Amino acid sequence: MPFDRLIDNIKAKNNPTVAGLDPKLSYLPAYLKENAYRNYGKTLEGAAAAILEYNKGLIDALCDIVPAVKPQCAYYEMYGWQGMRTLAQTIQYAKEKGMYVIEDGKRNDIGTTMEAYAAAHLGETQVEEAACSAFGADALTVNGYLGSDGITPVLKVCKAMDKGMFVLVKTSNPSSGELQNQLISSEDTVYYTMGMMCEQWGRELMGAYGYSGVGAVVGATYPAQLQELREALPHTFFLVPGYGAQGGGARDVAPAFDQNGLGAIINSSRGILCAWQKEGCDERDYAGAARREAIRMRDEIVGCIQAG
Amino acid sequence: MPFDRLIDNIKAKNNPTVAGLDPKLSYLPAYLKENAYRNYGKTLEGAAAAILEYNKGLIDALCDIVPAVKPQCAYYEMYGWQGMRTLAQTIQYAKEKGMYVIEDGKRNDIGTTMEAYAAAHLGETQVEEAACSAFGADALTVNGYLGSDGITPVLKVCKAMDKGMFVLVKTSNPSSGELQNQLISSEDTVYYTMGMMCEQWGRELMGAYGYSGVGAVVGATYPAQLQELREALPHTFFLVPGYGAQGGGARDVAPAFDQNGLGAIINSSRGILCAWQKEGCDERDYAGAARREAIRMRDEIVGCIQAG
Numbered sequence: 001m002p003f004d005r006l007i008d009n010i011k012a013k014n015n016p017t018v019a020g021l022d023p024k025l026s027y028l029p030a031y032l033k034e035n036a037y038r039n040y041g042k043t044l045e046g047a048a049a050a051i052l053e054y055n056k057g058l059i060d061a062l063c064d065i066v067p068a069v070k071p072q073c074a075y076y077e078m079y080g081w082q083g084m085r086t087l088a089q090t091i092q093y094a095k096e097k098g099m100y101v102i103e104d105g106k107r108n109d110i111g112t113t114m115e116a117y118a119a120a121h122l123g124e125t126q127v128e129e130a131a132c133s134a135f136g137a138d139a140l141t142v143n144g145y146l147g148s149d150g151i152t153p154v155l156k157v158c159k160a161m162d163k164g165m166f167v168l169v170k171t172s173n174p175s176s177g178e179l180q181n182q183l184i185s186s187e188d189t190v191y192y193t194m195g196m197m198c199e200q201w202g203r204e205l206m207g208a209y210g211y212s213g214v215g216a217v218v219g220a221t222y223p224a225q226l227q228e229l230r231e232a233l234p235h236t237f238f239l240v241p242g243y244g245a246q247g248g249g250a251r252d253v254a255p256a257f258d259q260n261g262l263g264a265i266i267n268s269s270r271g272i273l274c275a276w277q278k279e280g281c282d283e284r285d286y287a288g289a290a291r292r293e294a295i296r297m298r299d300e301i302v303g304c305i306q307a308g
Numbered sequence: 309m310p311f312d313r314l315i316d317n318i319k320a321k322n323n324p325t326v327a328g329l330d331p332k333l334s335y336l337p338a339y340l341k342e343n344a345y346r347n348y349g350k351t352l353e354g355a356a357a358a359i360l361e362y363n364k365g366l367i368d369a370l371c372d373i374v375p376a377v378k379p380q381c382a383y384y385e386m387y388g389w390q391g392m393r394t395l396a397q398t399i400q401y402a403k404e405k406g407m408y409v410i411e412d413g414k415r416n417d418i419g420t421t422m423e424a425y426a427a428a429h430l431g432e433t434q435v436e437e438a439a440c441s442a443f444g445a446d447a448l449t450v451n452g453y454l455g456s457d458g459i460t461p462v463l464k465v466c467k468a469m470d471k472g473m474f475v476l477v478k479t480s481n482p483s484s485g486e487l488q489n490q491l492i493s494s495e496d497t498v499y500y501t502m503g504m505m506c507e508q509w510g511r512e513l514m515g516a517y518g519y520s521g522v523g524a525v526v527g528a529t530y531p532a533q534l535q536e537l538r539e540a541l542p543h544t545f546f547l548v549p550g551y552g553a554q555g556g557g558a559r560d561v562a563p564a565f566d567q568n569g570l571g572a573i574i575n576s577s578r579g580i581l582c583a584w585q586k587e588g589c590d591e592r593d594y595a596g597a598a599r600r601e602a603i604r605m606r607d608e609i610v611g612c613i614q615a616g
Contacts (some may be wrong), residue, residue, distance in 0.1 A: 033436075042438040071371050074417060074424035078433045080442035081396055085389035106416050108451055109382060110481040110549075116382035117368070125386045128341075130350040134388035143416055145476055147483030163539070171454050173418040178455030182492040182501065191499065193490065225543070243417075294486070 001214020002164040002205050003237050005138070006100045007262060015298040016305070018068040018102060018239070018256070019290075020269025021090060022075045023051045023250075029283035032057075039086070041210035054286075055090045058273070063097035070239075070267055073105040088135050094134070102239065103137035106168060108202050111149040118157040122165075132301050138165035141217060144194055147244035151201050151284060155214070163268035164213040164237075169195045169229065172219025172242030197273045198236045207211065209262060211237040218256065220248025220266065229257035230263065238264040244271035244297075250304040261305045268297055310472040310521025311545050312514050313446070314408045315374035315570060323606040324565070324613070326376040326410060326547070327366065327598070328382045328577025329398060331359045335581045337591035340365075355528050356390040359383075362594075363398045366581070369595035373406035374602050378547075378575055381413040390544035403444070410547065411445035414476060419457040426465040430473075447472035449525060450546070452502055459509050463522070466513060472521040472545075475538065477503045480527025480550030503537050507543045517570060519545040527575065528556025528563065540570065546572040552579035552605075558612040569613045576605055 009222050010016050019169050025033065028050055036050035059069065069090075076087035091101050097174045107117040121140045124131040143153060144167045152250035153166050159180055170180055170191040180191040188196075202212025220242035230238070238256050242248040256264035275293035317456045318324050333341065336358055344358035356594035367377065377398075399409050415425040429448045432439040450462060452475045462473050478488055478499040488499040490601050496504075505523055510520025528550035538546070546564050550556040552572050564572035583601035584594035 028512075037436075042435045044433065044435065044442060047433075047435045055334075064476040067547060071399030072417075072421060072424075074415070074421045074428065077392075077428035078424045078442055079435075080433075080440075081389045081393035081429075083428075084385075088389055106451075107382070108414050108416075108476075110479065110554075112382055113382045116380075116386045119384040120388075120391075125352065125355075127350045127352065127355045127387075128345075132352050132388075134352060134386055134391070136369065143414075143451050143453055145451055145487060146479050146481055147486030149481040149483040168416075168453055171418065173454055173457040175457040179453060179498070180500065180504070181317050181456070182498075184490040184498075186494050190487070190490075193487065206567070234583070246418075274494070299463075 001207035002158050002162065003211050003215065004207040004209060005162070006068060006164065006265070007209050007211070008066050009100050010265065012262065013065055013067050013304060015065060015067055016265050017066060017294070017297055017301060018265050018267045019066050019266045019272050019294060020069040020071050021055055021058065022269040022273065023054055024075065029242070029286050030053050031283060040046070044080045045082045048079045048086040048299045052089055056093055057287040058290050059094050059097050059099065061291040062294055064101050065291065065298065066099070068100040068102055068265060069094045069102050070102040072269070073103065091135055091137050093098055094147045100174055101137045102139045102166065103135060104141045104244050106141050106143050107283070108143035108146055108150050110146060111153055114153040115133055118154045121159050122154070122163040123157040139166060141166045141168065143168050144197060148201070155201060156203060158213045164215060165214040166217050166239040167194065169198065169216040170218045170225045172246055174220045176219065190230065191225065195233050195236065199233050203234055206235065211263065215239055217241065220253045221246055223252040223255055230255055230258070240264050241267045244268045250300045253301060254304045257305050266301055271297065309515035310466050311519050312515040312517060313470070313525065314376060314472065314573070315517050315519070317408050318573065321373055321375050322610060323375055325374060325602070325605055325609060326378045326573050326575045326582050327370055327374050327602060328575045328578040329363055329366065329377050329379040330581065331362055332383065336362045337584065337594050339591060352388045352511060353390045355387060356387045356394040359387070360394045360397055362573060364401055366596040366598050367402050367405050367407065369556050369599040370602055371407050371560045374407070375600065376408040376410055376573060377402045378410040378412050380556065380577070381411065397444055399445050409445045410447045410449070410474070411443060412449045414449050414451050416451035416454055416458050418454060419461055422458045422461040426462045430462070430471040431465040431469050449474045449476065451476050452505060456509070461510060463513060466521045472523060474523040475502065475506050475524050475545040477506065477524040478526045478530055478533045480529045480554055480556070484527065499533065500540065503541050505546065507541050508545055514543065519543055519571065523547055525549065528561045530552055531560040531563055534561070538563055538566070547575065548572050549575045552576045556610040561609060565613050576608055579605065
């Protein structure tokens with residue numbers, strides 16, 4: 001059932017974190033870029049080739065200790081279709097290495113169009129009698145501004161293909177409150193209302209651990225809301241961005257977990273991707289540095305959950 | 309300035325409509341699919357090749373009478389990176405033919421990530437000293453759930469590159485009211501609040517016709533709200549989906565326009581794409597049928613504006 005595979009991975013590695021693959025070119029070691037530019041020039045194709053090598057090195061170094069990766073679509077789309085090919089190849093590679101793949105696309109649209117997005121990112125695309133996999137991630141982030149119509153088609157694919165989704169509830173960015181903190185009918189905030197919709201949407205997709213296949217994105221940068229939502233949404237698994245570079249610490253994310261230490265996965269992107277720059281190590285050890293940072297992050301967060 | 313080019317196009321063709329390019333395979337004539345499958349098999353590549361030919365035929369038939377096209381990203385993403393290549397080629401082809409291209413991606417994210425989306429779809433991607441165009445549309449639809457952080461980076465690119473954006477305000481789908489019609493502080497709806505944010509965001513990007521570069525998506529299926537928002541948002545240009553197959557008629561969209569007959573562009577996707585099926589003409593005349601439907605739609609809507 002949805003997210004059971006993710007939770008199994010988290011338990012097996014005793015690590016409730018996900019490595020965000022947001023590969024800005026400035027994060028890449030020079031030798032990877034030079035190799036790629038030699039073959040393809042300083043072009044979208046050259047950049048996309050360098051990023052694929054970079055991602056593979058990271059996945060190799062992380063796959064036995066980190067349960068999941070989260071590629072952010074924007075950092076692939078900016079390199080055009082060549083970047084999207086790297087995204088598809090990255091997803092494929094991570095799955096082959098046993099990692100759970102959360103594609104961060106924040107997609108949203110009306111029903112018929114969401115069917116197309118669900119096929120693209122989680123399900124299969126029918127080309128006459130042939131069923132083809134376009135991106136084939138395990139879970140997708142989505143935006144619920146359009147209501148149930150935009151969620152139901154994704155639910156359907158999640159049910160049929162054992163996939164999951166995370167709906168934006170309370171995002172980690174500074175201006176997230178402009179709309180999300182507004183009070184609806186003087187009672188509940190927009191983010192709380194969206195959270196309750198997740199509980200509702202998830203009813204048909206309950207998993208063995210008590211969490212449904214409809215998760216929520218709740219930022220580490222708002223710990224009070226994280227705690228409020230953890231209590232209000234007992235069946236909703238959280239994807240928590242904002243740890244590390246965005247300012248959230250391990251204590252801030254502790255309220256995201258239930259009494260069994262489950263219920264959430266914490267994302268770090270820049271902290272892991274740029275570990276070699278922060279450490280000041282040889283650039284050819286970028287993946288080693290990422291692994292050391294991933295272990296540090298795991299131990300810090302697991303420590304805070306156990307202490308909590 | 310933003311949208312001035314779009315409005316110039318609308319005035320020159322006396323046609324405030326946009327052709328939505330949402331190419332489901334079932335909309336394509338058989339001969340186009342057979343040609344492509346012969347070359348590439350029944351694969352994502354085969355489907356993407358057929359869609360590119362289909363789109364080019366439509367653009368050729370429409371470019372002298374319709375000011376803009378709106379490709380919907382989902383229908384390209386579902387064919388993987390091969391589909392995204394077709395999207396990039398479609399955008400390029402439409403621009404060469406003088407059409408204004410609104411990419412319907414409804415993108416949204418935190419600030420740094422929105423910079424990447426803005427570069428991907430409207431601006432340029434820097435690969436070292438080379439500035440590369442990934443998709444290069446003229447405007448992009450975005451979702452404002454994350455507040456200003458998700459809009460400001462797009463504004464910056466719009467300003468620098470003479471591009472525009474449309475923010476989801478009141479969408480055309482049946483469940484759009486679940487969140488969008490909720491009352492904030494017992495006063496304004498969520499959609500009205502989002503609309504007022506568009507007026508605010510657009511202040512720095514005013515064009516010659518009195519409309520800013522920050523437009524709004526407002527569905528034809530809710531004519532009362534369309535009228536309410538037209539009055540409340542005098543500087544916000546509307547992209548109006550929901551005409552035709554979704555149920556909106558020409559009288560429903562008339563309130564989207566100002567007293568000069570400007571201020572909005574009405575989208576039709578299925579009506580134009582499937583005109584050959586509805587007409588029952590020879591499939592090789594699919595583009596001719598699309599043109600006849602585009603003319604019918606133009607005359608109907610222009611007639612309603614003048615009568616209004």
